Amino acid sequence: MNPTLIIASLTIKEAVRRRLLLAFLSITVVVVGLSAWGFDRLAHSQSLTSGESNLAVPQALILFMFMLSFVLALSASAIAAPSISSELESGVLMTVVTRPIRRSEVLIGKWLGLAALLAGYAVGVCVLQFAVVRIVSGFLPPNPVLVCVYLFAEGALLLTLSLLLSTRLPAIAVGVIGVAVFGAGWLGGVVGSLGTAFNISALRTIGQIGRFLLPTDGLWHAAIYYLQPASLIAEDGGSRQNPFYAQGAPAWPYLLWVACWFLIVLIAAVASFERREL
Amino acid sequence: MSQANWAEGTAVERSAVDGEAGLHGAAGSSPGTRPSQSAVSPAIHTVALTKRFGATTAVNSLSMTVERGEVFGFLGPNGAGKTTVVKLLLGLARPTGGDGLVLGAPLGDREARRQIGYLPELFRFQALLTAREVLRLHCRLLALPKHAWEEEVGSALLTVGLLKRGNDRVGTFSKGMQQRLGLGVALLGTPALVVLDEPTSALDPVGRHDVREIIRGLRDRGSTVFLNTHLLEEAEHVCDRVAVIDKGTAIATGSLDALLARQSTVRLRVGGLGEGWWSELGRFGRWRRQGEWNVVEGIDPSRIADLVDALVARGGRVEAVIPEHQTLEARFLELLSER
Ligand SMILES: Nc1ncnc2c1ncn2[C@@H]1O[C@H](COP(=O)(O)OP(=O)(O)OP(=O)(O)O)[C@@H](O)[C@H]1O
Ligand SMILES: [Mg+2]
Numbered sequence: 001m002n003p004t005l006i007i008a009s010l011t012i013k014e015a016v017r018r019r020l021l022l023a024f025l026s027i028t029v030v031v032v033g034l035s036a037w038g039f040d041r042l043a044h045s046q047s048l049t050s051g052e053s054n055l056a057v058p059q060a061l062i063l064f065m066f067m068l069s070f071v072l073a074l075s076a077s078a079i080a081a082p083s084i085s086s087e088l089e090s091g092v093l094m095t096v097v098t099r100p101i102r103r104s105e106v107l108i109g110k111w112l113g114l115a116a117l118l119a120g121y122a123v124g125v126c127v128l129q130f131a132v133v134r135i136v137s138g139f140l141p142p143n144p145v146l147v148c149v150y151l152f153a154e155g156a157l158l159l160t161l162s163l164l165l166s167t168r169l170p171a172i173a174v175g176v177i178g179v180a181v182f183g184a185g186w187l188g189g190v191v192g193s194l195g196t197a198f199n200i201s202a203l204r205t206i207g208q209i210g211r212f213l214l215p216t217d218g219l220w221h222a223a224i225y226y227l228q229p230a231s232l233i234a235e236d237g238g239s240r241q242n243p244f245y246a247q248g249a250p251a252w253p254y255l256l257w258v259a260c261w262f263l264i265v266l267i268a269a270v271a272s273f274e275r276r277e278l
Numbered sequence: 279m280s281q282a283n284w285a286e287g288t289a290v291e292r293s294a295v296d297g298e299a300g301l302h303g304a305a306g307s308s309p310g311t312r313p314s315q316s317a318v319s320p321a322i323h324t325v326a327l328t329k330r331f332g333a334t335t336a337v338n339s340l341s342m343t344v345e346r347g348e349v350f351g352f353l354g355p356n357g358a359g360k361t362t363v364v365k366l367l368l369g370l371a372r373p374t375g376g377d378g379l380v381l382g383a384p385l386g387d388r389e390a391r392r393q394i395g396y397l398p399e400l401f402r403f404q405a406l407l408t409a410r411e412v413l414r415l416h417c418r419l420l421a422l423p424k425h426a427w428e429e430e431v432g433s434a435l436l437t438v439g440l441l442k443r444g445n446d447r448v449g450t451f452s453k454g455m456q457q458r459l460g461l462g463v464a465l466l467g468t469p470a471l472v473v474l475d476e477p478t479s480a481l482d483p484v485g486r487h488d489v490r491e492i493i494r495g496l497r498d499r500g501s502t503v504f505l506n507t508h509l510l511e512e513a514e515h516v517c518d519r520v521a522v523i524d525k526g527t528a529i530a531t532g533s534l535d536a537l538l539a540r541q542s543t544v545r546l547r548v549g550g551l552g553e554g555w556w557s558e559l560g561r562f563g564r565w566r567r568q569g570e571w572n573v574v575e576g577i578d579p580s581r582i583a584d585l586v587d588a589l590v591a592r593g594g595r596v597e598a599v600i601p602e603h604q605t606l607e608a609r610f611l612e613l614l615s616e617r
Contacts, residue, residue, distance in 0.1 A: 006418050010404070017406035091400035095463055098368050099419035100392040277371040 003101040007109025008116065015079065015117050024075055028068075028125050035064055036132045043137035054231060057137045061129075062227050062244050068125055069151050069220055070182070076118050076155035077178025080162035082171035083110050088278060089170070097278065104270045111163055111266065115156055122152035143226035150223035150250075153258070154216050158182060160262055164269035167276060182216060189217030215258045222250035319382030321346045321471050321502035322367060328375030329362050329526075336362040338526035339376060344519075346470070349493055349503040351517035351534075353510065353610065359526040360506045361399050364475050367504075368396060381471055392420060395464030399475040399506070401457055405449030409440055409459050412448055413466065420467045434462035437492060439485075453480040461492065472496055475506040490516050510606040522613055529613050538609055542579050543602040546572045550595040559588060 001009075015021060042048075042056050084107070087093040097106060126148040134140045141147055158178055165174040192207010194200070211218045225246035322344040329337040336359045344350040354360050365371040367378065369386015383390035403412045413431040422430060435441045438458040443451070448459065457480040464472055474493075478486045493516045496503050507513055513520055514534065521531040530537060544563075547570060548555075556565045556572060562585050563577035577585065582601060589596055 001418060003419065006415070010415060014404060014406050091398060091402040092404060094370070094398040094400065095396065095403070095416070095460070096419065098370065098391055098394070098396045098398075099416065100388050100421070101419055102388065278365070 003105040004109040004112065007096075007101075007106050008113035011083075011110050011113025012116060015113070020079060021117060021121060024121055025124055028071075028121075028128060031068075032125075032128045032132055035129070036136055039133050040136045043139075054139075054229075057133065057139045058141070058227065058229050059244070061133055061139070061141070062224055065129070065147070065151070065223065065227060066220070066244065068129065069154055069223065072118070072122060072125065072151055072155040073158045073182050073216065074179060075121065076114075076159035077162045077182070078175055079117065080114055080159045081166055081174035081178065083114065083163060084166040084273060085169060085174070086166075086171050088276075094278065103274045107163070107167070107270050107273050108266070111160065111269075114159055114163070118155050118159055119152050122148055122155060126151065139229070141227045142229060146226040147223050150219050150226070154219040154223070157214075157216055157219065157258075157262070160265045160269070164265050164272060167269055167272040181214060185210065185214040185216035186220070188214070189221065192217075211254075212257065215254075215261055218250065218254060219258065221246045222255075225249050318346070319379060320344060321348070322350075322378070322380055322504065324367075324376065324378035326376035327363070327366060327373055327378050329359075329366055329371065330374045335526050337366065337373075340523070340526070340528055341376075342521055342528060342531060344502060344504060346502050347497065347500050348518045349497050349505065349516050351513035351520035352504060352506045352523065353508065353513055353520055353606075354523040355508060355614065358523045360508075360523065361475055362526075363523075364396075364399075364473055364504070364506055368394065368473065392467075393470040395466065395469035395472040397457075397460045397464040397472075397474045397477050399479070401460035403448045403456060403459060403463075406447060408445050408447055409435065409451070409462075410444045412459060413462060416463050416466050422467050430466050434465050437465060437495075438462040439488060454482060454485055457481060458485065458488075461489065465492070465496075468499070469501060471502045471504065473504045473506075476508070477505070478507075478509065478512060486512070510610055514606045522610060524614055529616075534606070538603060538606065542577060544574045544577055544582055544585070545598070545600040545602060546574065546589075546596070547598040548572065548589055548594045548596055550593055551589075555592065555594070559585070562588075 039057060039060065042060055045056075048056060084093070093106070097103060126144060130140060130144050158181065161181065162174050162178050165177055169177070188207055188210025191203050192210060195203025195205070195207050224244060225248065228246065320343045322342070324343075325341050327337055327340040328335070338359075340359075340363065352360050352363065362371065366373050366385060367380050368391070373385070378385050380387070381390045381393050404415070407415065410431055413434055414427055417427045417430055431444075432441075435444045438461045440455065440458055440462065443455065448456065451459065457477070461474075461477060464474065474489075478489050481489065490512070493503050493505065497516075497518075503516075505513065505517065517534055519531070519533050520537060521528050522537075523529065545568075559565070562581060563574040566573045566575065574585070579601065582599070586596055586599060
């Protein structure tokens with residue numbers, strides 16, 4: 001087997017044994033289960049007209065998905081944070097890196113394994129949530145698959161960044177930075193949309209720069225777009241300052257940049273690990 | 279008289295060994311030149327290998343050669359630079375000066391690592407895997423053929439005495455058991471070079487004995503062993519040659535015998551001579567009275583026979599001559615204090 005895949009499968013095996021995926025999924029099942037009740041109330045409320053409730057359900061779903069994306073991204077950061085630094089500290093990596101394997105293979109292998117776990121989690125969360133909402137209210141987002149892809153990409157972004165940081169920093173520091181970075185990314189997006197709505201160029205610029213430096217919010221907005229039914233887009237044209245509204249599909253140059261961002265951070269992580277003296 | 283004969287025999291043996299090996303600080307070879315590569319390259323060859331951490335010089339211009347098939351002891355006090363040298367040899371750290379070859383390849387070479395087994399000073403394994411799974415993981419990383427895995431894993435477990443615990447998770451192992459597992463990992467795939475960094479630091483007396491047996495086994499099958507230790511009796515038992523390093527500098531290199539044979543101590547019991555008879559024999563060494571024994575310290579082993587002759591010529595009745603080998607510990611402390 002290819003050394004990269006050996007490390008990837010080892011990473012997955014360890015995570016499964018640690019019951020990580022199981023823990024995340026069981027929490028998710030509980031939360032999504034509770035949300036079923038909420039969506040049911042919303043869909044069958046006497047005080048809302050059927051038109052209103054047709055808008056309320058997708059909007060509530062977007063809010064709910066925001067919370068899930070937050071959990072997803074932080075889980076990604078949490079599982080990646082200890083991957084290199086803790087294993088160096090404990091000595092587990094010593095006998096691995098002295099085998100006929102490149103450091104880059106160790107790092108990419110870990111990245112692949114963690115990303116596969118994250119993908120599994122993202123798919124599980126999306127399937128569960130969309131199924132529940134569909135059953136309770138009859139609403140299904142226009143493109144559930146792309147929603148899942150963008151939510152995964154958002155988590156993978158934090159995962160990759162955390163992996164880079166973990167080649168140099170202890171796990172706790174990486175975890176804290178992960179949370180801070182996610183918050184900053186979201187705030188940057190909010191500031192940017194306020195700037196656009198009120199035509200304040202300084203704020204708009206901050207938002208733009210933020211979107212490029214840290215594409216988490218950009219990817220989140222891509223996910224929002226595929227959560228919005230046509231009726232919501234028609235209705236909500238005026239509320240551009242709403243941070244839970246996406247005006248358009250993600251532009252392909254931006255997606256290209258996101259791909260580059262992944263590549264750059266991953267290369268930086270490999271370089272940092274290769275330079276590190278153990 | 280039989281004791282005197284025995285002493286004579288020892289002296290002859292000793293001098294034979296004495297002639298063979300040079301005992302010298304290892305800074306001899308010209309620094310800066312890249313070691314040459316040959317068909318049967320030594321297992322380890324370094325030239326002026328140096329590693330600095332800021333102001334600390336952990337390894338200072340170390341030049342040494344470890345031949346294939348040798349058990350080489352690398353001795354030194356805490357902080358001498360032993361672990362740092364091992365990390366340089368394995369490519370875990372980069373030298374700040376000098377260079378070296380391991381199994382004929384540059385330091386840290388990936389293909390050469392296929393031939394190297396390594397037990398780190400800080401050993402830890404994936405806590406959630408079983409011992410067998412850890413060993414299988416390393417078989418995989420070594421790209422051993424799949425049909426050989428079970429055989430390799432089984433024999434490694436047997437050698438390090440973990441056969442019964444093979445299916446238990448490593449997280450449930452005691453520290454000594456983890457070190458045993460580490461040894462097992464280092465033995466996989468019949469490596470040409472086995473690097474052990476204080477392999478008995480967590481082991482009980484039985485484990486220490488086992489490690490000696492393992493090292494002898496490795497030598498018998500032709501592997502080279504590089505043994506880092508500050509436990510001198512460990513080195514004394516298994517090493518063919520040793521280097522003593524202190525503050526990053528090799529202060530003595532050579533065969534154990536040569537290292538110890540420069541001088542030794544003889545205990546004598548002699549009758550038939552009056553008081554103070556040894557005052558004329560000061561040329562042999564430093565004399566000391568200890569109960570009914572006379573002790574000569576610092577005597578050249580080849581002169582023990584002459585000493586006995588001199589005693590007999592003076593009419594002494596030599597009742598016992600007991601040459602005492604200098605312990606490695608004594609020699610070690612002496613070497614360190616000479617600096
Ligand atoms: N990563 C590092 N950063 C700074 N100094 C270091 C580093 N690693 C080792 N040193 C220093 O290098 C010197 C040699 O350390 P090393 O670990 O090689 O000693 P050692 O001979 O293995 O000792 P011990 O018997 O205690 O294991 C020490 O002075 C140590 O402080
Ligand atoms: Mg050490």
